Amino acid sequence: xxxxxxxxxxxxxxxxxxxxxxxxxxxxxxxxxxxxxxxxxxxxxxxxxxxxxxxxxxxxxxxxxxxxxxxxxxxxxxxxxxxxxxxxxxxxxxxxxxxxxxxxxxxxxxxxxxxxxxxxxxxxxxxxxxxxxxxxxxxxxxxxxxxxxxxxxxxxxxxxxxxxxxxxxxxxxxxxxxxxxxxxxxxxxxxxxxxxxxxxxxxxxxxxxxxxxxxxxxxxxxxxxxxxxxxxxxxxxxxxxxxxxxxxxxxxxxxxxxxxxxxxxxxxxxxxxxxxxxxx
Amino acid sequence: xxxxxxxxxxxxxxxxxxxxxxxxxxxxxxxxxxxxxxxxxxxxxxxxxxxxxxxxxxxxxxxxxxxxxxxxxxxxxxxxxxxxxxxxxxxxxxxxxxxxxxxxxxxxxxxxxxxxxxxxxxxxxxxxxxxxxxxxxxxxxxxxxxxxxxxxxxxxxxxxxxxxxxxxxxxxxxxxxxxxxxxxxxxxxxxxxxxxxxxxxxxxxxxxxxxxxxxxxxxxxxxxxxxxxxxxxxxxxxxxxxxxxxxxxxxxxxxxxxxxxxxxxxxxxxxxxxxxxxxxxxxxxxxxxxxxxxxx
Numbered sequence: 001x002x003x004x005x006x007x008x009x010x011x012x013x014x015x016x017x018x019x020x021x022x023x024x025x026x027x028x029x030x031x032x033x034x035x036x037x038x039x040x041x042x043x044x045x046x047x048x049x050x051x052x053x054x055x056x057x058x059x060x061x062x063x064x065x066x067x068x069x070x071x072x073x074x075x076x077x078x079x080x081x082x083x084x085x086x087x088x089x090x091x092x093x094x095x096x097x098x099x100x101x102x103x104x105x106x107x108x109x110x111x112x113x114x115x116x117x118x119x120x121x122x123x124x125x126x127x128x129x130x131x132x133x134x135x136x137x138x139x140x141x142x143x144x145x146x147x148x149x150x151x152x153x154x155x156x157x158x159x160x161x162x163x164x165x166x167x168x169x170x171x172x173x174x175x176x177x178x179x180x181x182x183x184x185x186x187x188x189x190x191x192x193x194x195x196x197x198x199x200x201x202x203x204x205x206x207x208x209x210x211x212x213x214x215x216x217x218x219x220x221x222x223x224x225x226x227x228x229x230x231x232x233x234x235x236x237x238x239x240x241x242x243x244x245x246x247x248x249x250x251x252x253x254x255x256x257x258x259x260x261x262x263x264x265x266x267x268x269x270x271x272x273x274x275x276x277x278x279x280x
Numbered sequence: 281x282x283x284x285x286x287x288x289x290x291x292x293x294x295x296x297x298x299x300x301x302x303x304x305x306x307x308x309x310x311x312x313x314x315x316x317x318x319x320x321x322x323x324x325x326x327x328x329x330x331x332x333x334x335x336x337x338x339x340x341x342x343x344x345x346x347x348x349x350x351x352x353x354x355x356x357x358x359x360x361x362x363x364x365x366x367x368x369x370x371x372x373x374x375x376x377x378x379x380x381x382x383x384x385x386x387x388x389x390x391x392x393x394x395x396x397x398x399x400x401x402x403x404x405x406x407x408x409x410x411x412x413x414x415x416x417x418x419x420x421x422x423x424x425x426x427x428x429x430x431x432x433x434x435x436x437x438x439x440x441x442x443x444x445x446x447x448x449x450x451x452x453x454x455x456x457x458x459x460x461x462x463x464x465x466x467x468x469x470x471x472x473x474x475x476x477x478x479x480x481x482x483x484x485x486x487x488x489x490x491x492x493x494x495x496x497x498x499x500x501x502x503x504x505x506x507x508x509x510x511x512x513x514x515x516x517x518x519x520x521x522x523x524x525x526x527x528x529x530x531x532x533x534x535x536x537x538x539x540x541x542x543x544x545x546x547x548x549x550x551x552x553x554x555x556x557x558x559x560x561x562x563x564x565x566x567x568x569x570x571x572x573x574x575x576x
Binding site: 057076080083084085095107 | 286287288291293294296297298301304305308309371372373375376377378379380381382383573575576
């Protein structure tokens with residue numbers, strides 16, 4: 001069973017007072033398998049946020065369907081196993097960090113000691129234990145992202161949907177969030193990630209889908225998509241510059257060690273720009 | 281890997297969490313500070329009562345206090361409710377709540393319940409201020425009566441003092457204040473409904489004010505038109521429609537009876553409370569139908 005299953009998803013927004021309509025998502029089909037970190041990429045206005053909102057049941061599709069672990073996204077019960085961190089999240093500023101987690105925990109059905117333990121655990125995980133009694137109105141951008149991550153994890157979900165989780169966060173904080181996501185992956189949590197930070201996506205995602213003007217233009221494993229087919233890359237140890245032009249034989253004769261041999265990669269950023277400029 | 285979680289179809293605990301959070305939000309927004317204005321208004325108005333007889337003083341104090349309570353609770357209901365939902369949408373906190381397994385109906389019920397709790401506490405506090413003011417006025421009148429009763433026969437003095445006591449606190453005060461709270465609850469529910477489709481907070485407040493005015497005037501308009509034999513069928517149907525959709529606030533107006541010292545029968549109170557409860561419930565239901573299909 002897929003963690004997320006999207007079939008022929010289409011979303012059309014009518015423009016009030018006009019006869020025009022905007023197609024935000026067009027006939028999208030994709031699957032996210034359990035335990036994967038899936039990057040959903042695309043320029044602004046490509047349909048990423050709309051797709052995420054439909055998956056989360058916040059918006060209804062015009063056609064097609066979305067399922068989370070086999071449950072229709074339009075049903076409230078499908079969100080039992082989902083944690084969501086929106087882009088630039090604002091939580092209730094009048095609540096402290098601890099109160100925020102308690103609130104979200106209660107609406108997820110947690111209570112009593114179990115909730116208190118879980119909240120403490122998450123505050124510790126995201127590095128906010130010292131700010132637990134401070135109101136969110138006094139939190140920095142990075143702290144808000146981290147408390148947002150904590151509330152997304154409060155009910156121990158099987159799926160995390162993260163929209164720009166490191167937007168506006170400093171490099172150190174960004175690295176911490178990246179490490180957290182890798183830790184989620186190790187624990188078997190599925191992650192659907194939307195991000196404009198392609199270098200970060202390249203570091204953590206297993207599969208990516210690129211949306212452009214509502215259409216899925218590329219989809220697949222990251223390694224396969226950004227590999228350059230007609231080139232081979234060799235990594236040599238203790239090789240002199242003279243060996244490079246006759247690599248295999250010279251390396252064996254001189255005692256140099258071939259550590260790996262694989263297709264060289266362009267950067268995801270370059271690949272992304274090539275694909276989207278082709279579509280334009 | 282975490283295991284799947286069983287969904288609870290209808291959860292009072294979820295509703296309670298949202299309701300208490302809403303109450304906390306309003307408390308930390310310091311909405312109760314407006315009660316200071318009410319207290320100052322009441323104390324200020326007392327200064328102008330000295331020239332009247334004690335019966336007139338008590339009537340005036342009740343009239344002014346209950347009238348002010350009606351307006352303040354109504355204002356509090358409309359203004360706080362009008363900002364709640366738009367604020368959650370604008371701040372995107374609504375996304376994080378509805379991305380959890382929270383049905384939209386529970387979210388609305390929780391929000392309304394939080395506002396109703398706040399209105400209850402506000403009504404209680406205003407009642408306390410009113411009772412204190414009335415008690416203070418009573419003590420003042422008693423002291424004045426004793427001071428000016430030199431030479432008065434003891435029976436006459438006792439009768440006067442008894443009349444002062446009987447004029448102050450009457451039984452109808454409690455159901456009267458309860459009905460003031462019920463009207464505020466109706467408008468909280470109505471404002472919540474309007475905010476589910478309104479494009480701005482100003483629009484929500486303006487429509488609530490319009491409904492309030494319609495509620496105040498529809499009884500008079502209806503009596504005039506229905507009393508006129510030349511009124512056609514269509515106007516009569518229209519009036520019936522208006523009477524159904526908008527609460528007739530004249531039915532909830534018991535302040536005059538309380539000020540006059542008349543008692544409010546339990547049957548009348550129960551009918552009025554039930555009507556208020558029905559309007560509150562129906563507006564909540566309509567709010568849910570509007571909100572259920574709202575695209576976020």
